[in-house]
Amino acid sequence: MVIFPSRGQGRREFPAPSSPAHARTARRAGGGGGGGAHAGRLRPSRRGSDAIRRRGCPPRGRRPCPPLSPIPAGRSRIPPDPVHSRRRTLLPANRLPAAILVGFGATLAIDLWALLLKRAFGIPSLDFRLLGRWILHMPAGTFVHKSIGAAPPRRFERAAGWVAHYLIGASLALGFVLLAPDRWLEEPTLLPALAYGIVTVLAPFLVLQPALGLGIASSRTPRPGQARLKSLATHGVFGLGLYAWARLLAGIAGP
Template sequence: MATELIIFILVVGIGSTIVLDLWGVFTAKIGWMPGTHWPSVGRWLLGIPAGHLVLDGTDTRPHTLSEAAVGWIFHYLIGLAYAVSFPLFWGIGFISAPTVFPVFLIGVIVSSLAGLIVLMPGMGGGIFARKLPNAGAMIVYVLVAHVIFAIAQYLLALLLA
């Protein structure tokens, strides 16, 4: 069972995060919204210990390799954490019989709220993107992206079941 658990976490966590990234590439290509800039997230995360809780846009230095690595690793660790939450909160049986409600709750609600009330403010956009000129469009983008993410989580979980 431990092997099944590890495979579930890796496939669902990494696979759905890849799908989310592909969605970001697609939306950027069609000119809707660019995906999250993970090197900037890395800069934000690395600045937190020094008391820089919000990126203010004044740091125009090129991003470093370490910032990019931290941002991308963080992104995929979060995807893995969401995958861990299914068997953790709904039991190990979720792996063999995934259901829609947990995936909707974690994949859409929790992940969207995390983006809109933690990541967005940290990146300087304010809670629910209120500091951005396109706040409404950004909220819609986040919700649609996380619906895509949740669909990927569910389909990958079904594939493994």
């Protein structure tokens, strides 16, 4: 019987070596042949133990430490910094042309909707000649009219009205892109655009229509209810146009 001490467990007894395999087992358990009991015993270095602890391995003797999984190509184990990983807080210069195109497209959708109402149902829309007249009276200090139709006409008022119509649409689109969820231009969704389009009806209700002499929310028109519903529908179409043109541009640009 060969006796070898073991740390924390008293002594261990091994059967006398009856074969070369038993002799090799005894030598490995005792750290060598007939030398000291602790001679040749291998101990892990402190550096190796610390590395194992950092890897989250279990204590020695329970089960082997699982190997680290390989890192996929293009990924890192370091978590992203939430401050530097933000995509944007303001409108970058490369998004400006896309937002303007979306605004022009949504304004074109309004014009097609107005043409449909006029041809199919005989419902007239705003004459942009009057919008241009209102704008061209501003340099003289006149911002509010009792009746824009009775105001003196101005030269190039029709062209000024159409240009202002599309510039207003582009400005509203820029404002929406600034307020929309992050990456909306790359991955547009319908609900934010539709809600924003409906909210923008407050601009004609509270600014344009009173300035043209039509009253707040068309209150001075012959049929205020019909005029309000038409304005709500028109600005809803503007929101749909924002979404549709953003989807079109995102498809052209690709992933």
